[in-house]
């Protein structure tokens with residue numbers, strides 16, 4: 001029904017006060033009069049309260065002053081027409097012939113937020129048309145009064161919790177009795193000063209109490225007018241309380257500027273001062289909740305009312321203090337930050353003025369130029385041109401723009417590259433050889449190739465970039481030899497792996513326009529090594545990914561090809577860079593997997609793997625040494641016997657490389673380290689005992705006795721030496737004979753040295769016996785566990801139908817058996833089953849072998865119908881490992897023939913070779929790996945295809961040593977050798 005002011009209560013209050021008094025202020029009163037001055041005058045004039053004689057302009061006591069009010073109203077009129085709420089309030093001063101005390105029946109208007117205090121104005125919104133009509137009617141009848149009653153909260157709601165919209169909504173819906181029940185009994189007789197649309201402005205006049213309902217719609221009630229209880233104006237307690245209220249108001253005024261206007265306005269009208277009004281004023285402007293205000297309104301005992309008000313303003317005082325401290329804290333924080341900012345700006349300006357600091361752009365340009373300075377002559381012209389252009393551009397760009405950052409990063413890369421900056425190469429072949437030998441055992445091919453490279457460089461005076469590809473099984477030292485080559489050549493080393501690389505941008509960089517664009521690996525490499533002729537190791541080139549956008553292999557080609565890479569163009573850098581001086585070393589496990597155009601440009605050096613002998617050397621001279629150092633163990637503290645090392649290699653690490661061997665050695669040394677540390681802890685007391693025992697025996701033994709004597713002699717000699725020294729010196733000086741003394745002291749020194757040496761020797765011997773750990777083959781399992789590798793050799797002497805073959809895998813060479821057995825026999829039942837995860841080629845190879853074996857058997861034993869009438873099963877263990885390739889052809893034939901003829905093959909024989917249907921033997925790959933694998937399995941005789949004779953001849957003598965190798969063209973030769 002009614003809509004109260006929508007702004008906060010507090011604002012309403014202050015607004016109300018201000019507007020109520022504004023006309024009076026305008027009438028020329030000094031608006032700057034501070035409360036302090038008033039209060040000062042209060043106190044200075046013997047507390048005579050002169051203002052008591054004045055009248056409060058809109059109090060009940062103004063009843064007779066119609067002309068005054070009228071004047072106020074006429075003055076305020078233009079403002080009201082302007083729609084100004086303040087001036088509307090002034091219009092409320094219009095007096096009527098109808099006196100307030102005559103008003104006994106009034107319309108009841110509900111106030112949702114606060115009660116209306118006498119002397120204050122409030123505007124409300126009346127939504128009910130009937131009420132609005134009644135109000136207009138009463139104004140017309142010159143009885144413009146209504147009763148303003150505060151609404152009670154709905155039961156169960158907290159008066160401190162504001163939910164304005166709810167309250168207002170409920171008000172519009174309430175009518176008649178319901179409304180009556182929700183209104184407080186005591187309210188204020190309010191003069192209706194103006195009605196504009198649904199906004200009604202009320203001025204409170206006097207307290208009233210509802211007596212009875214006259215009509216329900218609109219709610220009209222009969223009221224009793226309430227008067228304050230009589231009180232003694234000179235009562236000291238009342239006076240003191242009122243002073244306290246005033247002084248609290250003064251304090252609030254000091255802290256809260258919000259109150260200033262209202263309190264000052266009040267002070268200007270303090271002429272109408274009385275204690276009851278003061279109490280009302282304090283309560284009205286306080287931020288107390290509506291119930292507390294209502295309490296003040298209902299209180300007719302002036303002293304009690306003053307006390308209630310005092311409580312409220314005191315509370316207000318506390319709130320304003322908190323407000324002040326919050327404001328101060330925030331202010332401090334903000335001003336601190338501002339101060340800092342200002343100081344920083346000033347500092348920058350001062351530095352700039354003094355020339356200590358230039359702005360960002362100039363500083364950046366200077367940094368880039370400084371970087372270029374040492375190499376300026378070596379930078380290619382076209383690159384220098386681009387750099388200059390970019391530097392100019394940088395000056396023109398706004399420092400906060402994204403383009404600026406792009407240009408800055410670009411210049412950063414361009415200027416950081418080692419243009420024409422080469423490391424001094426080592427062309428000393430002997431030194432290089434020494435370095436290579438220091439790092440790796442064997443690998444003669446690789447070392448030889450590197451030495452050749454250095455020799456060419458020496459003769460030409462410069463070395464050209466080359467691509468070397470090291471291929472071989474894992475752990476044979478491909479990567480580590482790369483590092484060693486760099487050391488030998490005195491080139492910087494950079495390694496990156498291209499295994500699984502599928503993005504061309506990794507090699508050639510992104511275009512600069514992309515966010516987060518980066519140059520490719522090669523540019524990154526040059527920046528990081530700082531020279532233009534590093535050794536770049538490209539690891540796992542056989543595992544290069546297949547890109548979805550662009551082909552990484554083709555990008556690699558541009559990078560590696562000596563014809564193209566003198567002008568390698570990185571997408572990011574966008575200026576050609578010369579990579580022709582870079583030495584590329586690639587590593588691969590399977591050469592066949594390297595894209596052909598790439599392979600074509602490489603010089604492949606294959607490292608086949610190591611035989612036991614080589615592994616022994618590597619383990620002893622390289623791996624053990626390095627591991628011992630990393631574990632912090634001294635050589636005298638440990639001994640790994642040859643037999644232990646051999647057992648380790650033969651039973652635990654039979655693969656081609658030495659990585660596993662390295663791991664096992666590390667395992668042994670870690671265990672030894674633990675053992676030594678543990679023993680040290682336990683031994684300490686034991687050591688002490690040993691020391692004591694030794695000390696005792698020292699006393700007993702003659703030898704040591706003499707030692708003691710020597711020592712004692714030495715000590716006494718030493719002592720006498722000290723004593724006599726001065727005398728002798730004096731004598732020498734006096735007699736000029738220093739020789740005597742020198743000889744003596746020389747003898748004594750020798751004696752002392754002897755004693756100390758003997759002591760040291762006994763000490764180190766004692767420590768040796770106590771702390772040395774010996775690893776031998778019997779206790780090897782304590783360090784590395786039981787052998788995990790089961791010998792490749794399943795049979796000592798192969799039975800009928802079983803023959804040993806030689807295979808090649810990416811892990812190196814290995815031996816494998818071909819087993820054939822008879823399933824069933826019967827007329828025309830000849831057939832062959834194959835198992836062992838064989839690939840298509842190997843299956844076909846088995847079919848061919850079956851046919852060839854049948855032909856050969858018929859040749860050798862024309863009556864033997866074994867193959868025609870036998871169902872056979874051919875198996876290649878181990879069944880879990882997939883196998884493929886044609887090189888087991890001759891082994892399969894031999895196995896089939898052995899079964900057919902019921903004859904085992906020669907002992908310790910292994911063979912490899914592809915067979916044609918006519919029995920011709922074709923060459924195979926991996927001769928070195930196969931030879932090494934054969935040696936590992938103690939094979940004595942090997943059969944290789946004749947075409948592989950050259951490969952075998954090239955092998956190192958230690959690989960060939962002890963092998964009886966036969967080269968064959970035709971299967972018949974194998975037949976003769978095997979059976």
Ligand SMILES: Nc1ncnc2c1ncn2[C@@H]1O[C@H](COP(=O)(O)OP(=O)(O)OP(=O)(O)O)[C@@H](O)[C@H]1O
Nearest residue numbers: 439440441473474475476477478479480618622659
């Ligand atoms: N001939 C050797 N002399 C001394 N140490 C060697 C020799 N060969 C290999 N090693 C050592 O073996 C370890 C393994 O070598 P590396 O990592 O270079 O193998 P890799 O062939 O690159 O293997 P992958 O193909 O798995 O990358 C290294 O610590 C290396 O020093």
